[in-house]
Amino acid sequence: MSKPDTDTQSKIASAAKSIRHVFVRDLLLEAQIGVYAHEYGRTQPVRVNVDLTVSESTHGDQLANVVCYETVTNRIKAIVESGHTGLVETMAERIAAACLEDTRVLMARVRVEKLAAIAEAASVGVEIERAQERKPV
Numbered sequence: 001m002s003k004p005d006t007d008t009q010s011k012i013a014s015a016a017k018s019i020r021h022v023f024v025r026d027l028l029l030e031a032q033i034g035v036y037a038h039e040y041g042r043t044q045p046v047r048v049n050v051d052l053t054v055s056e057s058t059h060g061d062q063l064a065n066v067v068c069y070e071t072v073t074n075r076i077k078a079i080v081e082s083g084h085t086g087l088v089e090t091m092a093e094r095i096a097a098a099c100l101e102d103t104r105v106l107m108a109r110v111r112v113e114k115l116a117a118i119a120e121a122a123s124v125g126v127e128i129e130r131a132q133e134r135k136p137v
Contacts, residue, residue: 012053012109019106022052022067027076032084033091033114040084045115046091047123048076052099053107067104075099088112088125096130107131 013021027050030043054067075098085091092110099108113125 012051012107018056020054020056022054022069022072022105024048024050024069024073024076027073029077029080031080031091033086033088034117035086044117046080046088046125047111047113047115048080048095049111050076050095050099051109052105055104055106057104067102072099088114089128092126092128093130096128100130100132103132105132 013019027048029046029048031046032041032043033039033046034044050072052067052072059065076095079091079094079098085094092112095112096108096110099105099110107129108131109127109129111125111127113123115123117124
């Protein structure tokens, strides 16, 4: 069994490893989310942050050569708009999985925050990190 490349996974950008950092910051959306009865049938504000470690295998000033943050943002919006989600953890997992569908994305760090769940807190939520599954050689 090969040892995971923890150096690549721990760094979000590195010239030596030819990886770049693609991100979406403070994406504010209205989501149908929550497990409590009062959270069903209504939306509440969420904030989503995504950090992606991306392989720089191709260069050039062409959109096809990069992981497009607009595409990432549209996928997040589609997940949020797809219907009621019980847990922020579930939403974060779905977003990470969608990001990792692009094989150039080596790692996805996703934070989902509910902004109105606890009156005394600015936000509550979860942050996860998921990596591309490596196939054994």
